[in-house]
Amino acid sequence: MSGSFDTLYRQSIADREGFWGKAAEAIDWHRKWDRVLDDSNPPFYRWFAGAELNTAHNCLDRHVAAGRGDQVAVIHDSPVTQTIARITYREMTDRVARFAGALAKLGVTKGDRVIIYMPMVPEALVAMLACARLGAIHSVVFGGFAAKELATRVDDCKPKVIVSASCGIEVSRVVPYKPLLDAAIEMAAHKPAHCVILQRPMEQARLISGRDLEWSEAEAGVVPHPCVPVAATDPLYILYTSGTTGQPKGVVRDNGGHAVALNWTMRHIYDMQPGEVYWSASDVGWVVGHSYIVYAPLLHGSTTIVYEGKPVGTPDAGAFWRVIAEHKVRVLFTAPTAFRAIKRDDPNGEHIGKYDISSLRALFLAGERSDPATLEWAEAKLKVPVIDHWWQTETGWAIAANCLGIEKLPVKHGSPTRAAPGWDVQVLGDDGHPAKPGEIGNIVCKLPLPPGAFPTLWNAEERYRKSYMTTFPGYYQTADAGFLDEDGYVYIMARTDDIINVAGHRLSTGGMEEVLASHPDVAECAVIGAHDELKGQVPLGFLVLKAGVDKPAEKVVAEVVQLVRDKIGPVAAFKSATVVARLPKTRSGKILRGTMQKIADGKEYNMPATIDDPAILGEIEGALRGIGFARKE
Ligand code: COA
Ligand code: AMP
Numbered sequence: 144m145s146g147s148f149d150t151l152y153r154q155s156i157a158d159r160e161g162f163w164g165k166a167a168e169a170i171d172w173h174r175k176w177d178r179v180l181d182d183s184n185p186p187f188y189r190w191f192a193g194a195e196l197n198t199a200h201n202c203l204d205r206h207v208a209a210g211r212g213d214q215v216a217v218i219h220d221s222p223v224t225q226t227i228a229r230i231t232y233r234e235m236t237d238r239v240a241r242f243a244g245a246l247a248k249l250g251v252t253k254g255d256r257v258i259i260y261m262p263m264v265p266e267a268l269v270a271m272l273a274c275a276r277l278g279a280i281h282s283v284v285f286g287g288f289a290a291k292e293l294a295t296r297v298d299d300c301k302p303k304v305i306v307s308a309s310c311g312i313e314v315s316r317v318v319p320y321k322p323l324l325d326a327a328i329e330m331a332a333h334k335p336a337h338c339v340i341l342q343r344p345m346e347q348a349r350l351i352s353g354r355d356l357e358w359s360e361a362e363a364g365v366v367p368h369p370c371v372p373v374a375a376t377d378p379l380y381i382l383y384t385s386g387t388t389g390q391p392k393g394v395v396r397d398n399g400g401h402a403v404a405l406n407w408t409m410r411h412i413y414d415m416q417p418g419e420v421y422w423s424a425s426d427v428g429w430v431v432g433h434s435y436i437v438y439a440p441l442l443h444g445s446t447t448i449v450y451e452g453k454p455v456g457t458p459d460a461g462a463f464w465r466v467i468a469e470h471k472v473r474v475l476f477t478a479p480t481a482f483r484a485i486k487r488d489d490p491n492g493e494h495i496g497k498y499d500i501s502s503l504r505a506l507f508l509a510g511e512r513s514d515p516a517t518l519e520w521a522e523a524k525l526k527v528p529v530i531d532h533w534w535q536t537e538t539g540w541a542i543a544a545n546c547l548g549i550e551k552l553p554v555k556h557g558s559p560t561r562a563a564p565g566w567d568v569q570v571l572g573d574d575g576h577p578a579k580p581g582e583i584g585n586i587v588c589k590l591p592l593p594p595g596a597f598p599t600l601w602n603a604e605e606r607y608r609k610s611y612m613t614t615f616p617g618y619y620q621t622a623d624a625g626f627l628d629e630d631g632y633v634y635i636m637a638r639t640d641d642i643i644n645v646a647g648h649r650l651s652t653g654g655m656e657e658v659l660a661s662h663p664d665v666a667e668c669a670v671i672g673a674h675d676e677l678k679g680q681v682p683l684g685f686l687v688l689k690a691g692v693d694k695p696a697e698k699v700v701a702e703v704v705q706l707v708r709d710k711i712g713p714v715a716a717f718k719s720a721t722v723v724a725r726l727p728k729t730r731s732g733k734i735l736r737g738t739m740q741k742i743a744d745g746k747e748y749n750m751p752a753t754i755d756d757p758a759i760l761g762e763i764e765g766a767l768r769g770i771g772f773a774r775k776e
Contacts, residue, residue: 148550148561151411155564155593162564163190163594166407167399170442171205172196173372176399180591186612186619187599188591190400191375198379198398199243199276200370201406202441203236206417211444212236214418219265220466221451222458223312224345227469230265232444235272240367242273247368249304249337249361253278256381258302258335259427260284260293260324262311263451266341266358267427268437270306271380275398278373282381282393285428286311286320287714292391293327296383299393300601301333310346314456321348375399381601382430384536385651386610387640389658393601394536396433400594401539402442404565405434408540409443412532412563413474413507414548417444420470420502424450424463424477429648430536431510435476439540448472454481461494468498475503478510478647482517483677492524503527505547509534510647511679512635515556533559533635535621536649537611539595542566542588542621543633558632565593570627571615580629583636587618641736643672643680645716652682652736655717658710659684664692664699669726669734673719673743673772682707683743683772684720685763696722721766729753743767745775 155162160179167179177193203216212233219228230238251257257274259281261267267283274281282300284293297305305328311318321340328334340348341358350357379398383391409415423435427449440447448470454463454477463485467475489495506521506529513531521529528551532544545552545560552560562568567589570578578584590612596619600607614620622642625635638644641652652670659668667687672680684703692699700720707717727735730753741748742764750757767773 148546148552151549152562152564156567159565159591159593163400163403167191167403169406170196170399170402171201176375182591186590186608187604189376189598190397190594191403194375194399195372196375196399196402197276197278197370197372198402198438199239199272201402202272202275202438203232203239204370206232206444207236209444211417214444215446216441217265217268217447217449218420218470219449219451220470221263222462223314223451228265235269237367238269239272239276240369241362241365242269243276243368244365245339245361246273246279246304247277248365249339249356251277251279251303253371253373254377255279255304256282256300256302258282258284258293258297258300258305260286260305260307260320261341261427262286262308262320263426263449264308264341264343265449266308268449271427271433271437272441273368275379276368276370278371278377280378280380282383283428283433284383285426285714286318287428287712289708289710289712290323290326291330291710292712293323294330295389295391297327297331297335298333299383299391300381302335303337305335305338306341307338308341309343309348312345312451314453317345319346319348325351373398376598378601380433382433382536384430385642385649385654387642387651387653389651389654392606392610393603394430394597395599395601396539396595397598400596400598401438404540404593404595405439406442409439409445411548412541412544412546413476414505415440415443415445415474418446419473420446420448422448422450422466422470422472422475424454424475424481425510430534430539431476434539446470453484455484455488459494460485460489461497464495464498464500467500467503471502473502473504474507475505476507476509479508479513479517480511480646480678482508482521483514486517486520487677492520495524500525505530507532509541509559511644513557513559518556528554530554531559533623533633537597538592539597542568555628555632558628558634560633561631562633568627568633569618570625571618575615578626581626583624583626585615585639586621586623586625586633586635587615588621589618592619643682645672645675645680645682645714646678648714650682650711650715654711655682655684655707655715658707659686659703659720662699662703662706664688664694665703666690667726669736669739671736671740671743673740678716681719682715682717684717685726685739685766686720686722687725688722719770719772721770723762723766725759725762727759727763728755730755739763743772745773
């Protein structure tokens, strides 16, 4: 197959319409497209304009019709409840059609929004696919977000119905969801007409009469709903992701391009055949969960695993190997942080030997930079290719990857390999000049982006244009900095904005600063991402108190830690802050966050030429040492 990657890649860029038009033949359409790519209104490109399809039909019904009805579609493996459930394509189709009927009875129709705030249970997938079946637009909110974050999303996308559950389970801790949901609706200006609540045995949620229904009650007496054809360009979902402020960006995914691209990736990137078992150990609340727990495996006719557990602690560092052995997983996809957790608890990989993991053909990592030590450990212990691939909520699938289903290219540690077909990745200097190989700059993708990438932001076309398409006209600005080497391998070095990556989760330090600044004793603040052995980065806060505040510093710190947990959620993992007399700034008043980050990580730094008062850096270092940071290796 030597050279086949180059050939396919070149085709994908030189003849986009031919390439994706061919890939689209694998999808069932109610109506064929007028044009594969409508490029009449850049930067708003539209794939498969004029076509109609239904994504749920393509994920479920068509596989039943093709004889896969008895194949397992979804395995729910839940060490936290000690249950394993297997749902066939036929059962899943029936459950989705029934729940679509329930939503329709509550008034949900094509184009309406439905928020899904659920733990890792199959009903989360049922709810997502039921929306798709109706042509309604789902917006899944990760369970680790607090009520205020949920309220922000409620007000932005104005759901007619919210689907939730009585609780999630974090290892052994039952996390009630309903009080958070009630608080969010209380806070939001927009009120959903109904909430459908899945009552789980560990926690009985109190329902608000007239508004809330139990799942079973919502389904009582309903007629299964048929698939509603939608335009290929209609939104399938909105997924909020961190922006530079507390107002998240509503990334929109369409139906047609998404189905074509995701189905294509299963064979070409992950080398999966229909009928095999694919496991993405993520959460349905993240883009990885949308694309690779739900849509891609089901579009492709694979079996997908919904895992309600952790890499360690449920019950031990052998958790992943048990799942692989038990369900004969062919491909595992997770974040490097999960492997760091396993390696920390089981450095010699002793648990691996207890299981037969011979079904595993490849491990794919994404969500954050793969540190070479973790990658090498995984390669040595698993003895399968370990493939780092790079992507973003906005792109929906890998921008750069080693496409195992086309041709395995040599692995270079530290690089997610080359731009995947469809992605014209380039590096530009701040002034827009093309960077030379090895020269670090802004990583951009030449427009149009391939199908599956976000066509816009929900109700925020101008923000879409400004945030992504304006700095380098004709290109999508990824907000990642890095370089390409002589062989075209991509290297991702850092974000160019204030986004940090905590345990593979994308968080905005700007959003956290807004929370800290809302504390009555805080005059000024800054949040940076400090290096963390397990999570990659953790947020770290600096607080300057208002004059006259005589509360002990530890008390203010404890209060702001709680405030971030209450307003953003436990997922922010905001546990460390320090009170300082003043923040280091440039003469024009810009806070020197980058320098503070270097100090926190114990790295060498150059004194910024524009610094107003160099003495402050010593004060910062002293404060950081007091809380266990700024230690030199
Ligand atoms: N509902 C409620 N709370 C949640 C939650 C959910 N769905 N998910 C996480 N939380 C809580 C955790 O319990 C934790 O709370 P704590 O502060 O009381 O301990 C907090 O949010 C932080 O969670 P996390 O950063 O995930 O840390 P962790 O210690 O629970 O687990 C890892 C660390 C590395 C094991 C875990 O993050 C992991 O498995 N990550 C890899 C897979 C992944 O999800 N990648 C994302 C995209 S690919
Ligand atoms: P998210 O939108 O949550 O998927 O986060 C996307 C960001 O995570 C990217 O912009 C990168 O900064 C980072 N990221 C994702 N995958 C990788 C990877 N393989 N290598 C380095 N960084 C990555």
